[in-house]
Every structure is written in structure tokens, then in C-alpha cells.
Amino acid sequence: MSTAATTPSAVFPEKHYLNATYGIRSWLLTTDHKRIALLYLVSVTAFFFVGGFFAMMIRLHLLTPNGYVLTPDMYNRMFTMHGVAMIFFFLIPSIPAVLGNFLIPLMVGAKDLAFPRINLLSWYIYIIGGAFTLYSMVTGGLDTGWTFYTPLSTVYSNSAVAPAVVGVFITGFSSILTGLNFLVTVHTMRAPGMTWFRLPLFVWAHYATSVVMILGTPVIAITLGLAAMERVFGLGFFNPAMGGDPILFQHLFWFYSHPAVYIMILPAMGVISELIPTFARKKLFGYHFVAAASLAIAVIGFLVWTHHMFLTGQSTYAAIAFSLLTFLVAIPSAVKVFNWTATLFGGSISFDTPMLYAFGFLGLFLIGGLTGLFLGCLGTDIHIHDTYFVVAHFHYIMVGGAVMGYLGGLHFWWPKITGRMYPEWLARIAALILFVGFNLTFFPQFLLGYNGMPRRYHVYPPEYQVYNVMSTAGASILAVGYLLPMIYLVWATFYGKVAGDNPWPATGLEWKTPSPPPTENFPVTPVVTWEPYDFHNRKDLGLEVGLAEAHADD
């Protein structure tokens, strides 16, 4: 019972980017942004499995207070490598490198990104960085926490810190080059008529993300570089025994790593800004405000890093300033949530899988974002800093937010990418399983945190067991929710129903070209004359434009 518009039976194009050329060289040496996006899809999924395996080990081990599954050193490696794999190799690249790479040229009406060869280079850099990090994981592991605090990481840890740090350093350049490519593409490659305020909000979100990528990533690069020098050559920047300052490391580290979380969430917000108008068949409420909010998040996001350090013994004045700024950065996100919700009113809403993910995002990002207030608030942070409250908060945003956005986007654009539809009912069930599993996994962790269970603990006092068992049970359900799409999306690529150019239909420029698109995206450069999400004036979509007025006075 799909509520997609009725279209004549769809035709699968004869020649498209997937069959334009054959052979492994045509994939490994491609400069087609769409093929590069698929290369990234495979690699980030592989790292998602790696990170997911570590997560599974963590939750299994934490079923009992005394932990019989892993030794303390192994457990510490599990949570560290879970963080490193998921943050640097899955979350940061996922939406930009898979969906952004595929869609941005199509959305702006260009034949490719500004620098196609640099695009391919960025994938190879990612693979090389990943190789170094995997090498570290298998030859001694990494047990410093993904935050690499000194002097633990540079002096005291007995794990393979140097290769891991080198791996993350290298992968950072992949991020920088992707951001550079996106920024230049949006500035110089837009089709005629595609003005800034006709751009889809997905593009605005990636523009803001790219600003953060290019300004922030070089700082983590040099910080990790200095830390690696300290580890390997015994220098003393961050080692108090040699006159160095461990807090300097924290400042340099968080100067990037806080904006990094906006790199992870802004693209997902961009996806949601596409899904809700499409499945409510209505313009996004407050387009300009949502675009401005993306930029505001990117800018203010650079001014809050010390909120990770409220309890390091820093000046009280500094803490107060950064707490104030932290509350300010919450406002643009709130504005977006209100605008998304307002878009629903007066719409014509269908519950296809992408929209289910959008609703899921709305609810889970709401909780994740609101719980950030407790952490940014100095009085409560004293108690919940470095407890499971923090772990729950960021998983609600990273998984409940970013991963929901990623999966929603994958489902929404799968027909464009592969030319075929995924199985709708199975996909809806998977989305529901994911939502339930997620909440069961992470909500108890808020309670664990306020009750005082610190994070990164391989054993815990027995009074914390009940919530831990709930969390592990949820994780097993969550795993099913992840595995199902991986299976049926692959199945759909070969056996799914043929989708046609625009199955939903949606208003973006990417839907005015065949599914899958030809290598050059558009046979003729499009000229844009319409506003974004303007269902009322898009006669080409074949919808009943006039009759919808019945809803307008509700």
C-alpha cells in the first residue's frame, strides 16, 4: 500500500553509470562521483561492522558486574577501538562521502564535483588511513580511549598507539579534501538558475559541514602529529614530567573534536530536511531559517570546546563563558526541530520508510539534543561528567540522529542510486525494530549515569546490573535492525521493483534524470526556474496540484 504517486510503469535505462564501463580498473580508477560514492559505501559499511563487533563485545561483557568475557586490557581495547572505528571511519565520512558525493553534483545541476580526481584521492587516503588503524587494531590494539588523553596515550599506554594515531591523521586529509571539493562545487558549479536560495537544504547542510571540515580537521592533524612525536621520540609538549601540559593536549584535541560532532550531525539534518518536505508534499517551513541555522551551528560549534573540560581545574570564568556559549549552540538545533515539526502541519503525509526514519530522527535527536543541556549546564555537569549519562547523550545523537539520517537517506535515494526499490514492508519493520532496540539500549544508560556509574568501566558495582542487562538486551535487537537493511538493500539492487526517474515523487534536480543516472548526470545542462520543495508549481510531478487547497485552511 505505497502512497507514492501513480506513474506509468517505470523503465530501466539501458546505459547508466553502473554499466558505462566494466572491470575492476574502471572502478578503482574512476573519477565519477557516483562510483566513488559507492566505493565509500562499501568501505564505511566495512568499518561499521568493525565498530559494531567491538560494541557487541562491550555489551556482552557488561552483562555481569564482574565481566567474564574479556580481560581488563582487552575491554579497554574494545571501547577504544569501537570509538575510533565508528567516529573517524564511519560517522564522519558516512553521509558526506556516500550521499554527499553521489548527490551534490546532481542537486546543483553539474556533471561532476569540482575536482573529480581529488575526490578519488580522498577515498584512497581514507583506505590508507584505515589500513594503518586496522594494523594497530590487530597488532596490540589501542587502549587509550578514542580521546587519546596524555600522558596516558603518549607515555603510559602499552598498546599500538603510534600506528592508530598515524591512521587517524591520514584519514583526516580525506575529510579535508571532501570538504574542499564540496565548498568549491557549491560556489562555482551550480547550473544556470540554481541560486543560493534555490539550493536544497541537503546542500546547505553539506556546505556548513564542509566549513567545519576544512577549519577543524587540520587542528586535530597537528595535535595527533605532536602526540605521535611525543610517543615515538619522547618529546614533552604534553608530558608534565618534561614540563609539558596535558591540558594543552585536551584544548587542541577538543578544538577539532567538538566541531567534529557537528560534522557528524549536520549532514543527517540535511537529509531530514529533504525527507520531511518530500513525504509531507509541502515546502519546508522556514527554509531560510533552517539554512541559517546550519551555518550558525557550524560557526558557534567552534566556540564551545572547553565544555568537555569543565572539571580539569580550569578557571571558573572560562567554564562560565563556555557554558554560556554551549547553551547558545543549542538554539539553532531547536529552531530546526520546530521548523521540521511545523512542516508537517497542512501537509499530505505518507509513512514510507524514509519518513519513518525522519520521525525516528525527530524523536531521538530531540532526546539527544535536550540531554546535552544537562551536560552543558555547569551545576549538573559536576555530577554527570564522565558517566554513562554522557555515553547515552552522544549515542542518542550519533546513532539516534546521524545513523537514522544515514539510513533514511539511503532508503530515500536507493532508487536513484540503483534504479530499483527496496521492499517497503520489510523496510518499515526493520525501521521499527531499530527504533525499539535503540531506545532499550541507550535509555537505561541515562539512569546509569545519574546513578553514578562512570564510563569506560570493565567491571561495576552490582547495583548497576539491571540497567546494564536492559542495555545489552536492547543492543541485540538493535543489531537485527542494522542487519536487515544491509541484506535487503543488496537484494533490492538486483531484484527490486524498477523505480523509474522519480518514484516518490520528489522535487530535487536529482530526480529529473534517469535512475540510475548516466555518467554525465544530465544529457543537457538543466536550467532551474523553480523554488525548492515547491509541490504546488511542479506540474511535471504529475500530482493533483489544485485539489490540495482543501488542506490549506486547516
Add this chain to the structure above:
Amino acid sequence: MQSPLPFFPEQASSIAGSVDALFSFILLTCLFFAVLVTLLAIFAAFRYRRQSPNEVGADIEGNLALEVGWTVIPLIIALGMFAWGAVIYTHFRTAPKDTIDIYVVGKQWMWRLEQPNGKREINELHIPVGRNIKLIMGSEDVIHNFYVPAFRVKMDVVPGRYNTLWFQPTKIGKYHFFCSQYCGTNHAVMGGWVTVMDPAEYSAWLSDESGEVNPVSAGEKLFTQLACNTCHLPNGTGRAPSLNGVYGAKVLLADGTTVTADDSYIRESILQPKAKIVAGYQPVMPTFQGLVSEEQILNLTAYIKSLQSQPVPAKGAGIAPANAAGKK
């Protein structure tokens, strides 16, 4: 002690109530907005569900009044939360004057806590109820963190500096404390128990010496052993200022500024004597870097602190006169 599904720990310190109150305020506010948005979304999902396959939604661009409203109102609420939190935090970071000072050293993977009379504990802290307690904490290796959930307080313990943490326990009992900054293999077992006792019982426990070393007397011995007493004559006639009464007082420096002679100042004076020169004295003190351990510095500090009550000579102490505002 606790139900299997607890929501928050016991409140056992003077600040716990405020923290919980603030938490509840933020919680209720967030619940309000979360429920509001959720109900609105669910309502809209039903009310505006698609009736026919080719239907479209209404042509609405936005509404300036709403945008301003839902920017300004959350901003005001956010600022309120910020302000309340800042007040609690400032109170938390400002230790009162009349504290019982406990010296804490964290190292992989244990805690050594020293009472004012030198009685030392490993992974245990005994304190009297109703008194202000100040922990002065240092680390011997990596960053640790001392966290007592029932008191709602924690503070990082950073190598190369001292961090202080104060609280006032309000309920007799035993409360967990944890290391709350990942520090390596046994981070999760680096904790212990804070025992809050009746003040009389605490005094009794404290004076039960049975084989403990008094830091004040250890410090006094060191003071002589290291020849500090040859320059720091108590009557102020030596090459160095008398240390009577200096602990906690304001010291006048050669460059006209004043500094409070706290634990950090004393530690710096021992390790980097040229950093701050007392007015009227020559920079001749040798450094003891590499010659004293952290524990010995703690003992010397305890001894110097015990000189607070000794008579201050009229000339030859470094203490700033009462009306010296301290230039710059």
C-alpha cells in the same frame, strides 16, 4: 541499600540537593518540550495523513512570528538554566576557609589519602559529618578523577598540578567513590569508600595512631635534614623569611604584587624558588627539584602549615602588611 531500578543516588552532601533540584528543573523543562513536539508531530501525522495518492500539501512558506518566538523563548529558558548552573558551579569551585584538608595522591591504580594529622588511608576516606572537607589532589602519573556520586561532586586529578575539591557531607554513612577519568587497565577498580562519621567518632578514629607516620613531624625532620632551617630562621634574622604564620597569608613579592601562600605556592617555592622572590630578599634559595618526592613536599607543607600559629616576627617575615593592596 538501593532498589534495583534507582533513579538517583542518596543525597549526602550540602550541594546534592541543589544539583538534584537543578537537574529536575532541566528535566521537567525538557520533558515539557519533548512531549509537546512529540504530541504535535503525532497529531500532525494523523490529521494530515495522505488521503489520495496524488494529493499535495498546502503552500506555506513560514511564519516570522513563530520563528522569532521559538528562537527567543528557548534562548531565555537556556539562559536561565545556564545562570542557575553557573551559580552552583561557582559555589562548588570556591572552597570555604574553615576546611579540614585532606591530601590525596592518585596513581595507577590506587588512592592515597592523608588526614591533617598524617594518618594515611588507601582507597578509604574517613570524614566527620557536617564539616567542610577540602581535598587537595595530585597525580603521580596520568589524569585521574575523584568522584563521589552521593555527594554529586568530582574533580580531575592532573599530573603536574594540584586540583582542589571541597564538599560538606550531611549524612552519616558509607558512600562509593570512583576514579572517573579513564586511566588505564584497572581504571574500573580504582575506587573505594568514603565513610562519613559522627564527629566524636571521627576524632577517636583519627587519634588512633597505631603505626602511622605523622606528616607534621616527618616534615619537621625533613626541614632540618634538608637544611631549610639554616636560612628560614623563625625569628626573621636569617637569609630567608621566617615561615611562622605564612601559610594562608598574603606574601609581598619583590615586584610589588602579592600572592597567597597556599599549597601550590609552597610547592613552587620548593621546586622553583626563583619564580617568586619575596620583597627584601635575594634570590639565593637553591632548588629541590629531583631531591624531594611528592610525599615529602606534602609533609613539608604540613609542617609549614603547623607553623601558622607560631608568633610572626615584626621584621623578617614575607607577609604583606594589611594595607598593601598589591600593585598591578
Add this chain to the structure above:
Amino acid sequence: MHRTGALYGQFETLEQQKDTATLGMWIFLVTEVMFFGGIMLAYTINRHTYFTAFAMGSSMISLPLGTTNTIVLLASSFTMAMGVWSAQTGKKKLLPIFLTLTIILGFAFFYVKYVEYSQKFHHHLVPGKTFDVNYCVNNPSKCEDISPADLDKEREELQRANAADPNLNSHAQLYFSAYFGMTGLHALHMIIGAGLLFWLLHGSLKGLYTPQWNTPVDIVGLYWHFVDIVWIYLFPLLYLIDRHR
């Protein structure tokens, strides 16, 4: 989709192509600012905390050599700018000359750097197990390249420095770590720049660059000027501030 000289496949016009490449290089240079900025910040903070050791360090590196390198780099930026001008005005014979001059000046910089680094190596000023800021004054025979008069001045300064800062050696090691870190990173960027210049030279000898299309010369010029500017910051930070002699 790539052919040199004319339009690349993803562009509509040559002008769009040039604007894109130029914007790309500017954004890349912004990332380089953040990259160098991080280590300069760490250096500046440490300089403030350990001014005695850092002032000592500044006095121990060679002012004549540093100044020479500054002049060499400024000259190379001039020859580079002349190269860009030649390409823009169609002076096809001059372009390879200016590129070659820039390359020669670049190599002059490398040579001076080599001399400086090997000096440090012999004077035990390379961070690590052998680092010893007092090495030369304690072993004058091993440091023949420092004149006895200079060595005496250094001995005096080190005496005062050691008295003011008991940990002078490890703090001075921080200075030299920053010195090698920053100048090494800078030298790496210059090596890449030299490689790009060779690539340009090769193209210029084939007559590829015309007034209609000289974007590669333009953007390599931007990169080279940036690397020069980084040195203009490094020179005072490392060589000039708080220098005693």
C-alpha cells in the same frame, strides 16, 4: 574527462574552470593556516611558560643563516610572481627562466637548512636521548664552529639560565622540538612546492601556458607565496624574539 590546456569534462567554460581551481587553492591554504596555526599556538603557549629556556633556544640558533633564508625566500616569491606575470602576458620565453630561478632559490633554502640542521646534530641539540643544551660549552673542542668569544657569551647565558630554570634542559628540548617540528613541516611543504615548480617548468618548456590559460602557474604561485608567508612568521617566532645576541 581530462585533457591538459583545454576544458575539463565537468566544466562548462574555461572561466568556470579557472575560478574553481583558484577557489580550491585558496580554501586549501585556509586549511594550511589551521594546520600551522595549531603548532604555532602550542609553541607560543610554551614560550610564555618557559621564557628562559625558549629565549636561550632562540639565541642558540644562527641569526645569519635564518636571515639568509628569509632573504632567499622573499626573492623566490618575487621570481615566482614574475613567472606568473610572464604567463599572464604571454612571455613564453621568460616563464621557464623565472621558474628556474625560483627553483634555484628554493634549493638554496634547502642547503642553508641542511647546514643548520647538521649543526644542531653536532651540537647535540636534536631532541631525544642525546639532547644536551650545555653540550657545546662543556665540550668546546667538539664545537669548533662556534668562536671562543661566542662560546664564552653562551656559557655565561647558560649559567644564568640554568640558575633561573632548574629544568632548563628539558624545557630547551621543548623549544628544539618545536623548532624542528615547525621548520621541518615548513621544509616539507617547500619540497612539495619545488616538485610542483618542476612540473610547471616542464609544462612551460612545452609552451603550454598562455594568457588564455595559465591557471596552474597561478595556483602554484599562490601556494608558493603561502609557504613563504609561513616562514615570515616562523623567522621572528623562532629566531628573533628574546634573542640575546
